[in-house]
Amino acid sequence: MKGRKYLLYDVFTQDPLTGNPLAIVLEAEGLDAAAMQRIAREFNLSETAFVDAPADPKHKARVRIFTPDYEMPFAGHPTVGTAIALSELAGGEDADEIFVLEENIGLVRCAISRNASGPFAEFDLVELPRQLKLTVEPEVVGAVLGLDADEIGFENHRVGLWSAGVPYLTVPVANLGVAARARLDSAAWQEFAPTGTGGSAANVYVYTRDTHDRDNAFHARMFVAGNPSYEDPATGSAAAAFSGAIMHFDQLPEGPTRLWIEQGMEMGRPSRIRLEIDVKGGRMISARIGGHAVKVGEGQLFA
Incomplete structure (x- = not known):
């Protein structure tokens, strides 16, 4: 049986086993919302991110975010963790970059920077408070x-x-x-x-x-x-x-x-x-x- 690759990241930290843990399912094509919900419940972390092809090819990815109980319009540590994971998967370990993730809340602009402290991601708020x-x-x-x-x-x-x-x-x-x-x-x-x-x-x-x-x-x-x-x-x-x-x-x-x-x-x-x-x-x-x-x-x- 072919598996779907997933990653585990600790977010808002530079040290493993601190910060907020995140599961990222990289190959979410073919999964409906009910299946994503069951998988998020299986991981049982505060949130799990599911990555799929974007609707607009100019964007990096479509990302859906689930808690064990419901889907989120957006969330911070899944956005930061997924942005860094996708940048690393694309071989961007040495370069700064800017791209857009499609989330339920809308288009989320992310910027990746790197220094001796490791990769850092920030995103613009789609909705101001x-x-x-x-x-x-x-x-x-x-x-x-x-x-x-x-x-x-x-x-x-x-x-x-x-x-x-x-x-x-x-x-x-x-x-x-x-x-x-x-x-x-x-x-x-x-x-x-x-x-x-x-x-x-x-x-x-x-x-x-x-x-x-x-x-x-x-x-x-x-x-x-x-x-x-x-x-x-x-x-x-x-x-x-x-x-x-x-x-x-x-x-x-x-x-x-x-x-x-x-x-x-x-x-x-x-x-x-x-x-x-x-x-x-x-x-x-x-x-x-x-x-x-x-x-x-x-x-x-x-x-």
Whole structure:
């Protein structure tokens, strides 16, 4: 039986067995959505990317992204990891390049650069972040995270609901100690949560300006509201949504702002996500998510 080649990458990291693991099925032709869903459930990672020929030959590939439970319009670590994998497969180990991936959200422009730290990929946000209506009180948010109401918020940052294609509840907390104690009571959250991707409750993105590494601007954790709930070690789509909160609360200066977000420390899978925001006339006009990725395995899928 002929197999389909797949790759395993760790994304938003330069070190194997850290960051966010990703499965990439390279030969997805002939697979329908139901088959992709079953394969994603077999890998049982936060996301699996499926690569097929693009609709437009000028583009690099068509990429569909599945969690074990539903398909995503786009996601950060599958985009970064797949972009780097496709560049490496094409023999681009020494050259910088720019190409387009076709994802459900639209055409995603990716740029690959290389230096002594290894390959780095960044992609432009197809949708800029927008603030969504939120009716949940901060006290409720604190309670479902096991935190006191006075531990929610810092400076002028307040709880919000933001989306750049995937919605996230953004929850500022006082410091690293508070972030470390956060635990999502998923059953309780289901009662109050706005709707997220796939019809499930919106996922929760906890952040603080207090960081482990002084070179990073924010420390973050992301909890998936499922049964059971689980934590994600590096979440590019959440960072994309979070860029809206940063712009809203921090009033960024004109021109480009580059900052790093650390995530995954509490899980033993440290990661770093680069976020770039361009401001003109007092508003965000574009933004990019970037990170490293490293190959950790490959094989054949007989399905």
